[in-house]
Amino acid sequence: MSYDIENKCKQKGVRLTDQRKLIAKIMSQSEDHPDVDELHKRVSQLDDKISIATVYRTVKLFEEAGIVAKHDFKGNKSRYEKAPEEHHDHLIDINTGEIIEFVNEDIEKLQKEVAEKLGYKLVDHRLELYGSKNKK
Amino acid sequence: MSYDIENKCKQKGVRLTDQRKLIAKIMSQSEDHPDVDELHKRVSQLDDKISIATVYRTVKLFEEAGIVAKHDFKGNKSRYEKAPEEHHDHLIDINTGEIIEFVNEDIEKLQKEVAEKLGYKLVDHRLELYGSKNKK
DNA sequence: ATAATTGCAAATGCTTTGCTTGTGA
DNA sequence: TCACAAGCAAAGCATTTGCAATTAT
Secondary structure, X not given: OOOHHHHHHHHHOOOOOHHHHHHHHHHHHOOOOOEHHHHHHHHHOOOOOOOHHHHHHHHHXXXXXXXXXXXXXXXXXXXXXXXXXXXXXXXXXXXXXOEEEEOOHHHHHHHHHHHHHOOEEEEEEEEEEEEEEOOO | OOOHHHHHHHHHOOOOOHHHHHHHHHHHHOOXXXXXXXXXXXXXXXXXXXXXXXXXXXXXXXHHOOOEEEEOOOOOOOEEEEOXXXXXXXXXXXXXXXXXXXXXXXXXXXXXXXXXHOOEEEEEEEEEEEEEEOOO
């Protein structure tokens, strides 16, 4: 189960190299949203000669194959997560940077309706909430 | 009316230079979402020695003063628009790049609710729809 | 007068790329 | 075997910054 990215690569005919396997493994295990630098750090613990260029190339490859998802939250470098089984959006804690995933079908539906009403087919969307924790 | 950014600068105590006045004028007149390069081009027609660094600095200054809004749509450089009277979100035509503004109170409300439910106060948000035109 | 702003070019930070060597199917 | 991938360093691109000269108040 922790190797699902590697399996998806096989399914999609993405050639597997040692480096890609490592990156796949690390990303499969990650429950957060690391950026390329962080991924490189994590992968380097398993293979200290892997190049950051390879991480960039691999992450892009995976993204284009629909195997991982890329996010550009406000004011940060790009972050990645394994492609989720079901779609979700993100709430970012503006104080800690913590990222919380959420799903809201009503919003999803309304988005589609808005697009329709404007004469468009909704192809993609981006919804990010930025908030600060309610102190109690 | 086309000089409202200049007026806002005065209100907010932003020092006005010739360059800033020009940029304010151009942005006040613009009904689209130009990037810095485009702004520089437009401003250069009025003053051909204005530096792009000044445009970058000014646009940042205006943004921090809440006078203009900055957007980082997917895959593009930052774009700017004059700060809107009432909040709106954007639908981006993935074929033409055209940007359509829209308002949807239901979505706004749901966003707030989602944040609350997660224990957060909603401070900011980003909602972008990417779509392709329905051919008729 | 003088603190802030400009223009220029150099620096930055993230990401991509050219090229040579190495390698998976 | 051989098209493709990796590593390295260099290049790219948008944006920022240091500094000397200029300007707004």
